[in-house]
Amino acid sequence: MDLDRLLGLLRDTYDVQDWWPSESPFEVMVGAILTQQTTWENVAKVLDRLRSEGLLDVERMASADLPMLESTIRPAGFYKQKAKRVKGLATYLRVRYTSDPMLMLNGPTESVRRELLSLDGIGKETADSILVFGAQREKFVAAAYSARILRRTGVFCSENYDEIQSFVESNLKCGPKGFHDLYALIVQLSKDTCRPVPACARCSLGPECKFFTEQRRR
DNA sequence: ACCCAGGTGGCCC
DNA sequence: GGGCCACATGGG
Numbered sequence: 001m002d003l004d005r006l007l008g009l010l011r012d013t014y015d016v017q018d019w020w021p022s023e024s025p026f027e028v029m030v031g032a033i034l035t036q037q038t039t040w041e042n043v044a045k046v047l048d049r050l051r052s053e054g055l056l057d058v059e060r061m062a063s064a065d066l067p068m069l070e071s072t073i074r075p076a077g078f079y080k081q082k083a084k085r086v087k088g089l090a091t092y093l094r095v096r097y098t099s100d101p102m103l104m105l106n107g108p109t110e111s112v113r114r115e116l117l118s119l120d121g122i123g124k125e126t127a128d129s130i131l132v133f134g135a136q137r138e139k140f141v142a143a144a145y146s147a148r149i150l151r152r153t154g155v156f157c158s159e160n161y162d163e164i165q166s167f168v169e170s171n172l173k174c175g176p177k178g179f180h181d182l183y184a185l186i187v188q189l190s191k192d193t194c195r196p197v198p199a200c201a202r203c204s205l206g207p208e209c210k211f212f213t214e215q216r217r218r
Numbered sequence: 219a220c221c222c223a224g225g226t227g228g229c230c231c
Numbered sequence: 232g233g234g235c236c237a238c239a240t241g242g243g
């Protein structure tokens with residue numbers, strides 16, 4: 001199994017259209033923070049609540065009442081952290097990019113990525129999700145699901161984020177949207193308990209691999 | 219009564 | 232650099 005074949009199989013089975021629905025890049029940023037360690041169903045509920053309160057807006061979010069924000073975010077879990085981080089993000093965008101907060105997503109991908117990573121609550125996975133789904137950049141999100149599927153399909157075996165990301169980014173030949181689609185499809189496959197993971201093979205590391213003895217899943 | 223979810227940051231060694 | 236831990240609600 002190689003990357004392009006995996007992507008092809010997944011595209012035959014799942015649809016990437018509107019996998020990450022949003023009305024603005026800022027909504028993607030907020031959603032990316034809210035969805036950390038949380039199901040999208042709960043995040044969608046919170047996004048709706050934020051929207052109805054007019055808070056999916058940099059200016060309004062930045063000046064939102066924190067306790068109020070916390071109670072709105074509660075169903076998404078880790079609500080105190082997330083409220084502080086989302087408000088912190090909005091505040092940063094407002095002061096750093098006064099004319100247009102979304103200018104932050106302009107410029108070279110790697111420099112936007114570094115700036116995202118400097119913010120509280122935005123790590124590699126969240127930064128890459130924002131780049132891919134909020135700013136249409138070519139980046140692969142090397143999340144836990146990605147590591148798991150690539151390992152079980154025998155494509156690549158590693159738990160290291162940077163290693164997995166650079167492997168995919170330098171080996172997937174498929175054109176534009178390849179990284180975007182691959183990640184979206186991997187998550188759908190992971191959550192779809194009714195369908196088996198595509199045929200599994202041990203990775204090329206052989207007995208050196210710490211997962212070598214893992215049994216194949218159905 | 220467990221376990222997991224579209225992670226991150228802090229602290230320790 | 233890795234290994235633990237807190238953060239928290241909701242659903243199986």
